[in-house]
Amino acid sequence: MATSSSFSSIIDKYRPDLGPYEELYKHCHANGELSTQEKETAALITSRLQQISSDFDIRTDIGGHGQIAVLDNGPGQTILLRADIDALPIKEKTGLPYASTKMMRDTDGIKKPVMHACGHDFHITSLLGAAETLVAARSTWSGRIVFLFQPAEERGSGARAMVDDGLYDGGKHACPIPDVVLGQHVFPLPAGTTATRPGPIMSAADSFKITIYGSGGHGSMPHRTIDPVVIASHVVVRLQTIVSREVPPDEIAVVTVGALQAGSTENVISDEAVLKINIRTVSAVWRDRILASVKRIVKAECLAGNCPKEPTFEATSSFPLTINDRKVAETINRSFTQYFGDRHDPEMANVLGSEDFGILASAIDRPYCFWFFGGHEKSKHDEMVRRGEEDSLPVNHSPYFAPVIQPTLTTGVDALVVAALTYLGKEEEEEDWEDWEDCQVD
Ligand SMILES: [Zn+2]
Ligand SMILES: [Zn+2]
Structure with a gap:
């Protein structure tokens, strides 16, 4: 397992300039697609993955517009990192320069406004940014990573659709069975922070x-x-x-x-x-x-x-209960506390939102951990908390939901990289001090 100093040194060395990912984020934000219709989003993700590395084994059209990119990097464990990619039928009112004005015909035949009001645009860009970092840092880790992009989370149907389409059936989509399944969600916490807890985390x-x-x-x-x-x-x-x-x-x-x-x-x-x-x-x-x-x-x-x-x-x-595996959550908590310090909350309160993420793990009886990363501008968040008005901060699914791009995006990328290195990082080669002393005596 990598240590905190190695997390920082690896990320400092290999994390790419996130400027292009900020632009990608804005593009995704303005061009969201409704659940089960994420065709252009999926194609965009595929082309970005192809740009990052020709070593990915990419499989598309799993359970609709789902896809995986598998990176095999030697012996070791297999982990799965998941991002959901769909947007919501909400008319955006944020007034942001990159606000969505998109309209789209939903599966019920009705034309609706489309907004990434749940922050899945951050999940897409964070996972792509983490993929580029981990490809560049491949000399520091060993094992296999499945980067999974899931459609139709908002309907609660996408994870099940991918599994039912044979995601894990040997042969069909060639997705290796992961040892652990990991995922994250942007949330109305101060930007730059992360949070999770062992046991039940979402309703x-x-x-x-x-x-x-x-x-x-x-x-x-x-x-x-x-x-x-x-x-x-x-x-x-x-x-x-x-x-x-x-x-x-x-x-x-x-x-x-x-x-x-x-x-x-x-x-x-x-x-x-x-x-x-x-x-x-x-x-x-x-x-x-x-x-x-x-x-x-x-x-x-x-x-x-x-x-x-x-x-x-x-x-x-x-949507099923989301219950973090205790051992996995404790392991992630240790790494996040090492890397993020007091910006990580290892015992957050239970969240009354729901996710179908857990199905990607429970379908194959594997442990999982899901965590949150903040999106609210810290000074504004702290001011609202001071005034006892934090309930008026726009939350996920609000037409005013507008996470700040930074440090939200960097935090989303880093959290995924730290989680991956936690399971796949190579032991650091530490100098054996006793031997050294012996040498000196001789
Ligand atoms: Zn949502
Ligand atoms: Zn969501």
């Missing part, structure tokens, strides 16, 4: 579309109808009691009704109502219990409202 997220069936009719004759709006309203209020009355106060959980749709005019009682629900949990036990509670409440309210038909539940997305 599970389950989304459902629920349809409540009523019986429509004239707004003047409610007694001749079953009004799904009234029933759905009871459901929304009653769902609030799950977290407040069923879940223990020291357990983290969220139940959000993100959409409630019914009817289209004043004088018609609708015949159905649709609710879109998002559930976040941090333990498998409470995930199961809360899912069961939601179903119980919806069914019971439909029964109470005399619905003509049972409600239907359609799972729209599902």
